[in-house]
Amino acid sequence: MHHLGNFSLMAVVVMCAYAVVASLLGVRKQSSQLVNSARRALIAAAGFSALSVAALLALFLADDFRFEYVASYSAAALPWYYKVSALWAGNDGSLLFWTFLMLVFAAACAISRRRDELMPHVVATLGGVILFFAYMNYWVCNPFGQLAEITAAGPIPFTPRDGNGLNPLLQHPIMAIHPPILYTGYVGFVIPFAFCVAALWTRRLDAAWIQNTRRWTLIAWFFLGSGILLGGRWAYVELGWGGYWGWDPVENAALMPWLTGTAFLHSVMIQERKGMLKIWNPGLVIVTYLLCVFGTFLTRSGIVSSVHAFASSEFAWRFLVFIIFAAILSAALLITRIKDLRTENELEAVVSRESGFLFNNLLLLAACFAVLWGTLFPVLSEAVQGEQISVGAPFFNRVNVPLGLALLLMTGVGPLLAWRRSSLDSLKRNFTVPLLSGVAAGVLLFALGMRHPYAILCFAMSAFVVVTIGSEFHRGVRARRAHRGGGYGTALFDLVQRNTRRYGGYIVHFGIVLLFIGFAGNAFNKDVIADLNRGESTAIGPWKVTLQDLPGGETPVYNWLGAQVLLSKNDEPVGIFQPRRQLDKATGQATSEVRRHATFQEDVYLVFSGMTEDGRATVHVYRNPLVRWVWIGAFVMFLGTVLTLLPNRSPVRRAEVTAAEGAALEAV
Amino acid sequence: MAARKAKFFVGGGLFLAALAGLLVTGFEEGKAYYQTVGELRAMGPRAEGRRVRVAGDVVPGTIASEGEGKVRFEIEHEGSRLAVLYTGREPLPDTLVDRAQAVAEGHLLQDGSFEANHVQAKCASKYDAAYEETKTAPAAKPPAGRQATDG
Ligand code: HEM
Numbered sequence: 092m093h094h095l096g097n098f099s100l101m102a103v104v105v106m107c108a109y110a111v112v113a114s115l116l117g118v119r120k121q122s123s124q125l126v127n128s129a130r131r132a133l134i135a136a137a138g139f140s141a142l143s144v145a146a147l148l149a150l151f152l153a154d155d156f157r158f159e160y161v162a163s164y165s166a167a168a169l170p171w172y173y174k175v176s177a178l179w180a181g182n183d184g185s186l187l188f189w190t191f192l193m194l195v196f197a198a199a200c201a202i203s204r205r206r207d208e209l210m211p212h213v214v215a216t217l218g219g220v221i222l223f224f225a226y227m228n229y230w231v232c233n234p235f236g237q238l239a240e241i242t243a244a245g246p247i248p249f250t251p252r253d254g255n256g257l258n259p260l261l262q263h264p265i266m267a268i269h270p271p272i273l274y275t276g277y278v279g280f281v282i283p284f285a286f287c288v289a290a291l292w293t294r295r296l297d298a299a300w301i302q303n304t305r306r307w308t309l310i311a312w313f314f315l316g317s318g319i320l321l322g323g324r325w326a327y328v329e330l331g332w333g334g335y336w337g338w339d340p341v342e343n344a345a346l347m348p349w350l351t352g353t354a355f356l357h358s359v360m361i362q363e364r365k366g367m368l369k370i371w372n373p374g375l376v377i378v379t380y381l382l383c384v385f386g387t388f389l390t391r392s393g394i395v396s397s398v399h400a401f402a403s404s405e406f407a408w409r410f411l412v413f414i415i416f417a418a419i420l421s422a423a424l425l426i427t428r429i430k431d432l433r434t435e436n437e438l439e440a441v442v443s444r445e446s447g448f449l450f451n452n453l454l455l456l457a458a459c460f461a462v463l464w465g466t467l468f469p470v471l472s473e474a475v476q477g478e479q480i481s482v483g484a485p486f487f488n489r490v491n492v493p494l495g496l497a498l499l500l501m502t503g504v505g506p507l508l509a510w511r512r513s514s515l516d517s518l519k520r521n522f523t524v525p526l527l528s529g530v531a532a533g534v535l536l537f538a539l540g541m542r543h544p545y546a547i548l549c550f551a552m553s554a555f556v557v558v559t560i561g562s563e564f565h566r567g568v569r570a571r572r573a574h575r576g577g578g579y580g581t582a583l584f585d586l587v588q589r590n591t592r593r594y595g596g597y598i599v600h601f602g603i604v605l606l607f608i609g610f611a612g613n614a615f616n617k618d619v620i621a622d623l624n625r626g627e628s629t630a631i632g633p634w635k636v637t638l639q640d641l642p643g644g645e646t647p648v649y650n651w652l653g654a655q656v657l658l659s660k661n662d663e664p665v666g667i668f669q670p671r672r673q674l675d676k677a678t679g680q681a682t683s684e685v686r687r688h689a690t691f692q693e694d695v696y697l698v699f700s701g702m703t704e705d706g707r708a709t710v711h712v713y714r715n716p717l718v719r720w721v722w723i724g725a726f727v728m729f730l731g732t733v734l735t736l737l738p739n740r741s742p743v744r745r746a747e748v749t750a751a752e753g754a755a756l757e758a759v
Numbered sequence: 760m761a762a763r764k765a766k767f768f769v770g771g772g773l774f775l776a777a778l779a780g781l782l783v784t785g786f787e788e789g790k791a792y793y794q795t796v797g798e799l800r801a802m803g804p805r806a807e808g809r810r811v812r813v814a815g816d817v818v819p820g821t822i823a824s825e826g827e828g829k830v831r832f833e834i835e836h837e838g839s840r841l842a843v844l845y846t847g848r849e850p851l852p853d854t855l856v857d858r859a860q861a862v863a864e865g866h867l868l869q870d871g872s873f874e875a876n877h878v879q880a881k882c883a884s885k886y887d888a889a890y891e892e893t894k895t896a897p898a899a900k901p902p903a904g905r906q907a908t909d910g
Pocket of ligand 1: 305309353356357447448451498499500501502503504505506592593594595596597599600603732735
C-alpha cells in the first residue's frame with residue numbers, strides 16, 4: 092500500500108511540474124495541444140492524489156502499525172469511522188488531504204472552465220502552487236514513513252502491538268467532518284487566486300475573472316464559514332468550557348481569510364458595476380488566499396501556542412518561505428500592472444451604495460487586522476522587545492465587538508443606499524420605519540430592565556436590519572404585483588427566482604443577524620460550580636440541579652464515570668441528564684462529556700468536572716442564553732448561500748425594471 | 760470635488776483613530792507577559808500585580824482538587840517550581856494531567872504562589888511518552904519518505 096501511496100505522491104509532483112511547464116510552453120508556442128495536455132495533467136494529478144489518500148486510508152483501516160503515522164493516531168479498537176477521520180488528525184495526513192482537496196478544486200475547474208481564455212495561466216498557477224504542497228507531502232511530511240528501532244546493527248523495522256489511539260477529543264462526529272469542511276474552504280480560494288493571477292499575468296483586466304470565479308469564491312467562502320462554525324460547535328459540545336469561541340490562534344487563523352473573503356464578495360460588486368476598485372479586488376483575493384495558507388501554517392507550526400495546534404515541526408520555515416515567495420510574486424505582478432488598473436469611475440457621493448461597500452470593507456479589514464495583530468503579538472513582541480507578550484480574549488473582544496456592531500448596522504444600511512448617491516428623500520423613505528423599529532426595540536429592552544449597553548445596541552440593530560430586509564422583500568413583491576398581478580406568495584417566489592444573488596445575499600444577512608443575536612446572549616452567561624453529595628442540589632436562576640447517582644462503566648475504547656442529575660425548572664422536573672468523565676484507554680486522556688438542555692431561550696449546560704478528595708461530585712452548571720440562535724443563524728446563512736448560488740431563472744431584463752420599482756431598486 | 764475628498768479623508772481619519780484607540784485599550788486590558796518560572800521567581804515582588812503567562816510541566820502527583828472547581832498543582836521548568844492555585848471559572852482542560860505542558864495565566868501572590876484564572880495544557884508529545892512508559896525501545900523516525908520508497 093505504501094508503495095502505491097508513495098508512487099502516487101511522486102506522480103502528483105511530476106504532473107504538477109508538467110502542468111506548469113507545458114502550459115507556459117504551450118502559450119509561447121501557441122500550441123493548444125500542449126496547453127490541453129497541461130490541463131489534463133492537472134486532472135491526472137487529482138486522480139493520483141486521490142490514490143495516495145486511498146492508500147493511507149487503507150493502512151488505517153488495516154491497522155498497519157508499521158507506519159508511524161498510523162501508529163500515532165489510530166488504535167485497533169477504534170470504530171472504523173474514527174480510523175477514517177484519524178487520517179487528518181495529524182500534520183502529515185492532513186497536509187496530504189489538503190493537497191488532495193486543492194487538486195479536486197483544480198481539476199473541477201480545469202474541466203468546467205476549459206474554454207476560458209485565462210485557462211493556460213490558471214493551470215500554470217494552480218500547478219505551481221500545488222507543486223509546493225506535493226513536494227511537502229513527498230519529501231518533508233511524508234505520511235508513509237515506517238517505524239524503526241535503532242539497534243547496534245542499524246535500524247530495524249519495528250511494529251508496535253497497538254497504535255497510540257486517536258485523541259479522545261477528536262472522537263466526535265463533528266470532528267469527523269469539521270476538518271474536511273474547513274480545509275475545503277481554505278483550499279477553495281486557490282481558484283479565484285489563480286484566476287486573479289492569470290488575469291494580471293495576461294493583462295486581461297476587465298471583470299471577467301471576477302464574474303467567472305464568483306461561484307467558486309462563494310463556495311470556498313461558504314465552506315470556510317461553515318468550518319469555523321462547526322469548529323465552534325465542536326468546542327461547545329465537546330470541550331466543556333461552556334463556550335464556542337475562545338480567540339484561539341487556530342480559530343483566528345480561519346477567521347481572518349473569512350473576513351477578507353467576505354470583504355471581497357462585496358467589493359467585487361463595485362467593480363462589476365462601476366469598474367472601480369480594480370487594484371483593491373485583486374489585492375483582496377491575493378491576501379485572502381495567502382491568509383488561507385498562513386492559517387494552515389499557524390495551525391501546524393505551533394509558532395503561537397495554541398490548544399489544538401499540531402506539534403511544531405521542521406517544515407515551518409519551508410511554509411514561511413513559500414508564503415513570502417508567493418506574496419512577493421503576487422505583489423510584483425500587481426504593481427507592474429497598476430497602470431492598466433486605472434479606475435473607470437470616481438466615487439460620487441459620501442452617502443451611496445459604493446461608499447457603503449467601502450465602509451463594509453474597511454470594517455472587515457480592520458477586524459482582520461486586529462485579529463492578525465493579536466494573534467501574532469507574542470511573536471512580534473518577542474522579536475521587537477525580546478519579551479513575549481500575549482493578548483487574550485479581552486483584547487479581541489474590546490476591538491471586535493464594536494467593529495462587529497458597526498458591521499451589523501451597515502448590513503442594514505448598505506442595501507438601502509442607492510448607487511452613485513442617495514437623495515435625502517430616498518433616505519427618509521427607506522430608513523424611517525427600520526430606524527424607528529430599532530429604536531423601539533432598544534427602548535423596550537431598556538424598559539424591561541436590560542442594562543448591558545452592547546447587548547441593547549446589538550438587539551436594537553438586529554431589529555433595524557431585520558426590518559430593512561423585510562421591507563426590501565416586501566417592496567420587491569409589491570412592485571412585481573403592481574406589474575404582473577398574482578398572489579403575494581407567487582410574486583415573492585418569482586422575485587427571488589429572478590434575482591437569486593440579491594435575495595440570497597439578503598437571507599445570508601438575515602442569518603448574520605441571528606448569529607449576532609446569539610453572540611449577544613454571551614453578555615448574560617451565568618454559571619455555578621458546586622460539590623454535591625447524592626441528593627444535594629444547586630440552583631441557578633429558575634433551574635435546579637440535583638445529583639441522583641454516580642454510575643460508571645466501560646467500553647472497548649474508554650472507562651467512564653457519570654454524574655446523574657435531575658434538572659428542574661421552577662421545581663418542575665425537566666429531565667435526567669448524565670454528564671460524564673471519560674478516560675480513554677489508548678491515550679490515557681480524560682475528557683468531559685457535556686450534557687445540554689437546549690431551548691430557544693437558553694441552554695443549560697452541564698459539566699461533570701471530577702470528584703473532590705472527600706468523594707463529592709463537582710458539577711459545573713452554565714446558563715447560556717440564546718446560544719441556539721448561533722446554530723440557527725448558521726443554517727439560515729447556508730440557505731441563503733445556496734440560493735445565491737442558484738442561477739437566475741431568467742435574466743432580469745432592463746425593460747422590466749419599471750418606474751414602480753423605484754429608485755431604491757435601481758441596483759438590479 | 761475637493762470637499763467630497765475631504766469628507767472621505769476626515770471620515771477615514773476618524774475611523775483609524777477610533778480603531779487605534781480600541782487596539783490600545785484592548786491591549787492594556789488583555790496583555791499578559793510570558794515568563795518562565797525562573798524569571799518570575801527572580802522578579803520577586805516586582806511581579807506582583809502584573810498579568811503573566813507562565814509555562815512548565817505539571818509535577819506528577821501534585822494535582823489536587825480543592826472543591827468548587829478550585830485546583831492546586833505545581834509546575835516545573837528548568838529546576839524551578841511554582842505552586843499554582845487555579846480559581847478560574849472555566850473547568851480545567853482535560854489535558855491537564857501529570858507531566859503535561861501547562862501554561863497558567865494569572866498573577867503572583869505575596870506568598871510566592873501563583874493564582875491562575877486561565878490554564879492551557881498540552882499532553883507531552885504523544886508518541887514518545889506512551890512508549891517510554893511501556894518500556895519499549897524509543898522509536899526513531901526514519902528520514903521521512905526516503906526509507907519507505909527504498910523499501
Ligand atoms: C459579516 C457580514 C456580512 C456577510 C457574511 C455578508 C454576506 C453576503 C453575501 C454572501 C452576499 C451575496 C453575494 C453574492 O451572491 O455574490 C451579500 C450580498 C450583499 N451584501 Fe452582504 N454580507 C455582510 C455584510 C454586509 C454589509 C456590512 C453590507 C453593507 C454595505 C452588505 C451589503 C450587501 C449588498 C448590498 C449585497 C448585494 C445585494 C445585491 O446583489 O443587490 N453586506 N452579502
